[in-house]
Amino acid sequence: IIWAIIPFLILIAVAWPATKSILNLKDTASPDITIKATGYQWKWGYDYLKGEGEGISFLSNLSTPQDQITGNAPKSEHYLLEVDNPMVVPVGKKVRMLLTSNDVIHAWMVPAFGVKQDAIPGFVRDTWFRAEKVGIYRGQCAELCGKDHGFMPIVVEVLSAENYTAWVGEQKKKIAAAAEDPNKKWNPADLKARGEKVYAANCVACHQANGQGVKGTFPALDGSRLVNGPRGRHIEIVLNGKQGTTMAGFGKQLSDTDLAAVITYERNSWSNKTGDVIQPSEINSARK
Missing domain, CATH: 2.60.40.420 (Cupredoxins -  blue copper proteins)
Structure with missing residues (x-):
C-alpha cells in the first residue's frame, strides 16, 4: 500500500501549487x-x-x-x-x-x-x-x-x-x-486634404494609393460606380461595411469629420469628379 500512498502524496504536493498558479494566471479580478x-x-x-x-x-x-x-x-x-x-x-x-x-x-x-x-x-x-x-x-x-x-x-x-x-x-x-463642432461647414479643399490623410491611414492597403485596388481581391475606387453613384449608398458602405466581402465598416473607428473627409476625397480624386462635398452632419444623420 505504501507504493500507492507515496505517489499519491507526491502528486498532491505538485498539483496543489500548480493549480493555485494556474488559477492566479486566469484571475482578472481587481485590476488597477x-x-x-x-x-x-x-x-x-x-x-x-x-x-x-x-x-x-x-x-x-x-x-x-x-x-x-x-x-x-x-x-x-x-x-x-x-x-x-x-x-x-x-x-x-x-x-x-x-x-x-x-x-x-x-x-x-x-x-x-x-x-x-x-x-x-x-x-x-x-x-x-x-x-x-x-x-x-x-x-x-x-x-x-x-x-x-x-x-x-x-x-x-x-x-x-x-x-x-x-x-x-x-x-x-x-x-x-x-473636439469638433459636428455642425461645422467645411470647405471642399480642407475636407479633401484631410480625407487624403485618412485614406492613406485606413484605405490604401486594399484600394491602393492610385485607387486601382487589387484585381480580383479589392475593387478599384477610381471610376467605381459606387463612388460615382448616389452618395447615400457610398456613405452606408463606408460607415457599415458590406456583408460577405472584405469591406469592413469604419463607423466605429473614425469620427464623423474623418468619414466625411475620406468619402469626399474618394468622390473627387483620380478620375472621379462628382463635385460632392460630404459634411460631418450628413454622416451623423446616417448613423441614426
Whole structure:
C-alpha cells in the first residue's frame, strides 16, 4: 500500500501549487486599469475603460515607412514592430485586457508579458498582465487575419507612475482640443486634404494609393460606380461595411469629420469628379 500512498502524496504536493498558479494566471479580478483592445484589419484600437486614463481612446497603426516595406530604403531596427500610437500603462499595476474584433479573428500577443489571447468578432475575451520594468515591449497579431496580417504590430510603453499620470493629462488635453463642432461647414479643399490623410491611414492597403485596388481581391475606387453613384449608398458602405466581402465598416473607428473627409476625397480624386462635398452632419444623420 505504501507504493500507492507515496505517489499519491507526491502528486498532491505538485498539483496543489500548480493549480493555485494556474488559477492566479486566469484571475482578472481587481485590476488597477482595464483596457479594451479591438482588432481591425489591420490595426488595433484601444479604449481605456476603468482606472486612471478612463475615457482615452485611440487607434494604433503600423508606422514603418512605405519605402522600407517596398525595399527602397534601409530597414530600421524595429521594422514592422513600430506604431504611431503605442498602448501606455504604468509600471507595477495590474492591467486587465478585454479582447474583441471588428471583423475577423485576431490575437493580441506580447511575449514579454506572457500574454496571448484571441480577439474574436462578437465575443469578449479577457487576460491580464503586470509590467515590472519601465520600457517598451513589442508584439504582433498572432492569428492569420488576411492580407496585411504581418503589418499589425503591438507596442506597449510602460511608464513610471508619475510619467503615466503626465501622459494621461496630455491625452485628455488632446481629446478636448480635438473636439469638433459636428455642425461645422467645411470647405471642399480642407475636407479633401484631410480625407487624403485618412485614406492613406485606413484605405490604401486594399484600394491602393492610385485607387486601382487589387484585381480580383479589392475593387478599384477610381471610376467605381459606387463612388460615382448616389452618395447615400457610398456613405452606408463606408460607415457599415458590406456583408460577405472584405469591406469592413469604419463607423466605429473614425469620427464623423474623418468619414466625411475620406468619402469626399474618394468622390473627387483620380478620375472621379462628382463635385460632392460630404459634411460631418450628413454622416451623423446616417448613423441614426
